[in-house]
Every structure is written in C-alpha cells, then in structure tokens.
Amino acid sequence: MTTMTTDQTYAPRPNWFARTEMWLDDKGKGAWIAAMVLGFIFFWPVGLALLAYMIWSKRMFSGKSCTKRMNRTVLSTRSTGNSAFDAYKADTLRRLEDEQSNFEAFLERLREAKDKAEFDQFMDDRAKRNETAAEA
Structure with a gap:
C-alpha cells in the first residue's frame, strides 16, 4: 500500500x-x-x-500571442544565479529588442515608400488621362 x-x-x-x-x-x-x-x-x-x-x-x-509575449518577458527577467550570465543575457535581450524595433521601423518606412510610389504613379496616370481627354 x-x-x-x-x-x-x-x-x-x-x-x-x-x-x-x-x-x-x-x-x-x-x-x-x-x-x-x-x-x-x-x-x-x-x-x-x-x-x-x-x-x-x-x-x-x-x-x-500577447500573453505568450508577456510570459516570455517574465521568464527572461528571471535570475539564474550567475551574475555574469544574467548581465550577458540582459544585454543580448536588449540588443535583440533594439534590432527588432529598428527592423519594424524599417518595414514601416518601406511600406510608406511603396504607398507613396503607388500614389504618385496613380496621380501621374490620372494627370495623363486628363491631358489626353482635354486634347480630344
């Protein structure tokens, strides 16, 4: 038993x-x-x-996904007991977060540039159509 x-x-x-x-x-x-x-x-x-x-x-x-991200942040701040490793881990995580925010900013600028190029192309096409319609 x-x-x-x-x-x-x-x-x-x-x-x-x-x-x-x-x-x-x-x-x-x-x-x-x-x-x-x-x-x-x-x-x-x-x-x-x-x-x-x-x-x-x-x-x-x-x-x-927000909950998972929050749990990952909580887990990443937990101390391992090794101060050298904890400092390295904190520095690496900060560097990765900086790289991620820089990349997201780059993607946003890329989207804005693409949107602006498409809009400029639309306006040029529209102006050309108006010119040909005015000539006719």
Missing part, C-alpha cells in the same frame, strides 16, 4: 476533454479553427458545438 506524506498532493489526471483542450491550446488558435472546420465537415453538430465553445470560453477573441 502506498502512503503519501502530508507535503505531497494528489493531482488527478485530467479527463480526455481537458487533455484535448490543453493540447489544442498548446497548438494555438489555428488548431481550434481546424478542429472546428473538421467538425463541420464530418458531422456539423460537432463543428457547431466547437464554435459555441470557442465563443463561450473566449478562445475565439483572446489575444494569446
């Missing part, structure tokens, strides 16, 4: 529904949507039930 000490707690294994839910949560929102679509394809009430559950549990509209 197995006995448990007072500091151990018994955690029952989750049922199949909870295990499936955890598995889909680990895979992300795409897995939930894929399961719902497959449910509609094979047996429409299953797809409808999954859709209702996703809306009811707020899985459809939750920003899980």
Whole structure:
C-alpha cells in the first residue's frame, strides 16, 4: 500500500476533454479553427458545438500571442544565479529588442515608400488621362 506524506498532493489526471483542450491550446488558435472546420465537415453538430465553445470560453477573441509575449518577458527577467550570465543575457535581450524595433521601423518606412510610389504613379496616370481627354 502506498502512503503519501502530508507535503505531497494528489493531482488527478485530467479527463480526455481537458487533455484535448490543453493540447489544442498548446497548438494555438489555428488548431481550434481546424478542429472546428473538421467538425463541420464530418458531422456539423460537432463543428457547431466547437464554435459555441470557442465563443463561450473566449478562445475565439483572446489575444494569446500577447500573453505568450508577456510570459516570455517574465521568464527572461528571471535570475539564474550567475551574475555574469544574467548581465550577458540582459544585454543580448536588449540588443535583440533594439534590432527588432529598428527592423519594424524599417518595414514601416518601406511600406510608406511603396504607398507613396503607388500614389504618385496613380496621380501621374490620372494627370495623363486628363491631358489626353482635354486634347480630344
């Protein structure tokens, strides 16, 4: 007979529904949507039930990526006990965040330049059409 000490707690294994839910949560929102679509394809009430559950549990509209980003930030600030490594890690993370913000700024400038070029081309084409219409 197995006995448990007072500091151990018994955690029952989750049922199949909870295990499936955890598995889909680990895979992300795409897995939930894929399961719902497959449910509609094979047996429409299953797809409808999954859709209702996703809306009811707020899985459809939750920003899980923000939560993951926040968890990553919390984990990255945890100390390892080695001050040299912690300083290196902090410096590297700061440098990577700077590179990411610089890259995002570059992409924004690139999008703006492309939009401006497309708009200028549109205005030139429009001016040419107006000139040819005025000559005719």
